[in-house]
Amino acid sequence: MQDENARRVISVIVVNEASVLSRITDLFSGRGYNITSLTVAPIPNSKYSRLTIVTSGSVRVIEQITKQLHKLIPVLKVYEHADLVEKEMALIKFPVTENITDISTLCAAYNGKIVNASENIIIVMVADEPKRVENFLNLIQRYNPKEIVRSGSVALER
Amino acid sequence: MQISGAQMVIEALIAEGVETIFGYPGGAIMNVYDEIYKQKTFKHILTRHEQAAIHAAEGYSKASGKVGVAIITSGPGFTNAVTGLADAYMDSIPLVVISGQVPMSLIGTDAFQEIDAIGISRSCTKHNYLVTNAADLPGVLKEAFYIASSGRPGPVHVDIPKDVTAQIAEFDYSIELDLETYKPHTKGNPRQIKKVMEAIANARRPLFYLGGGVINSNAAYEVRELVKKTGIPAVETFMARGVLSHDDELLVSMLGMHGSYAANMAMSETDLVIALGARFDDRVTGKLSEFAKNAGVVHVDIDPASISKLVSADYPIVGDIKNVVCEMLEQSIVIKAEKYEQWRKTIKNFDELHPLAYHDDTENIKPQWVIERVGELLGDSANISTDVGQHQMWSAQFYPFSRPRQFISSGGLGTMGFGFPAAIGVKAASPEKISINFTGDGSILMNCQELMTAVEQKLPVINIILNNNYLGMVRQWQTLFYDKRYSETDLSIQPDFVKLSEAFGGIGYKVATKEEFDIALKDAIEKNIVAFIDVAVERLEDVMPMVPSGGSLYNMMLLEKKEKK
Known part of the structure; x- marks a missing residue:
């Protein structure tokens, strides 16, 4: 038996129609499942959208989640990923008075860079595995980040 | 042809072969009701409450096997119907429920009688639609009927804004449905079925565990044959009553919280559970970790999400029960009925040790007697509906069911007030049968306004009120678990x-005596109008045996043995 509350990534292909996202989120809340993060965007040149849901639970719970998702009428496919490439993006705002060289070097190590600079603040982005984004966000705490936004994961099976 | 949205609703119902619908008009659905007025193809039954309209449609569907249809208005009309939708969802009853909605231009403005209907019905329907364009209606309605009745059946809700019912658009119902994302799996995997048959042949104490899915799949007669051919005993869930006939030697009655001792012991002793269209509900299993503890589990169900949800299946088969059972029948040669002789004897002994019984009384009427008596007098000639509570359990325990779709009750949701309107729907679906509703003095008041519907429509439902002047089932729990504090x-x-x-x-x-009861029942049947038979029964009678909530099936509270008077 795997860890009872292991992190799992599920991708769901759904018909891109009204209220389809509510169907998914209602299912999670109604049955007491967690959503750690959720991203959704249309799949180019199709009538479908792709959701990437990060959740947690035992093998049995995850099996139920995938089956219940399948049961929803507008759901085409559900992938519970085992071997995947997963990325997440984060944007962070710093006061311009912080050590920009340090921040910039750190960003580079995490697939990122400065994307905007103005009189008082700079905005940087990083895009990496969620675990590494997490590390990065811990590392930059000393530079007094003013605002952090994470995109949530997107994933593709290898 | 170019017609209005409201006309499309009528045309779609006609195309689907709908003969009877139930409903209640109101502002937002008036265009549709205007078209109902103009047509003569199907019958509309006006209930006196929207909840009753849905329950009547459920009863109609359960008795006939067809899709039940109900039409209601927006706002309170819809919210009144929600209990019915939830009830149908829990018991997998195919319904198409059409509600009016405020005009598109008013949606989101907190308009008069506006409520986010599809937001509410999402969690208690199989699927739902808000139709924003009349041109979509033919496709949506066709899909609604298809989704409601295919796969694991369930209610589908279609919400139509008033202006959409007035819009003119092209109506073509011959369109092919293209549901790329919905393809129910109906044929069981043949190799897996072969493995199951081998497992059954190798088992020493196999047990069929029959659920409501057998009835939904119209597979009762195939299941009867399979049980007979294999000589394997069978227990039924509450929802499966009538799959096997009451006089079938291999039927071990109902299992679960108020199941028979023999059925629950058989389930505890079996080495292979063969679940057909049953969902291992908590009222059936009791304490999960002790349920069929030493048994392998075969689970056949059309809904993959039901399999291994609560009890993990060693032999999962996704498919329509009828298909799978037919396949099993073809391979049943590998199973030797003689092999289970000892097992059948064991179960028989369980049954002789603690049979399903009650202590009859010469003075007071016991509620169980009433049900047995109706069974003796009417048997197969009646359809039985019930409300929810003690009388419901006694009906399931003591009525001699002889066919599927004879017993119509609210199992999953346990909706008090279900019985009477459901019985009206049952009577509308099969007028040739006597329609009996066993109810309690609590439940009957929850939809007693339906007397008016039954009178108007000449649907002579006989309501037998087992009147103990208590909310009996709750009272029973208070006696047993709350130190007799009858709150x-x-x-x-x-x-x-x-x-x-x-x-x-x-x-x-x-009615206060047995003689009076016989006379009243006979008279009610002869008079052929809706009836209340108010039977004063023993006040403190408990439903026994009983598995206390969360207890193990083999640990039952049993009927106290009494000295013969």
């Missing part, structure tokens, strides 16, 4: 049920 369950203050029925134009009987 708000004493219903000593109650209406004159005879006058109540008469006030609507029905007939009423007050």
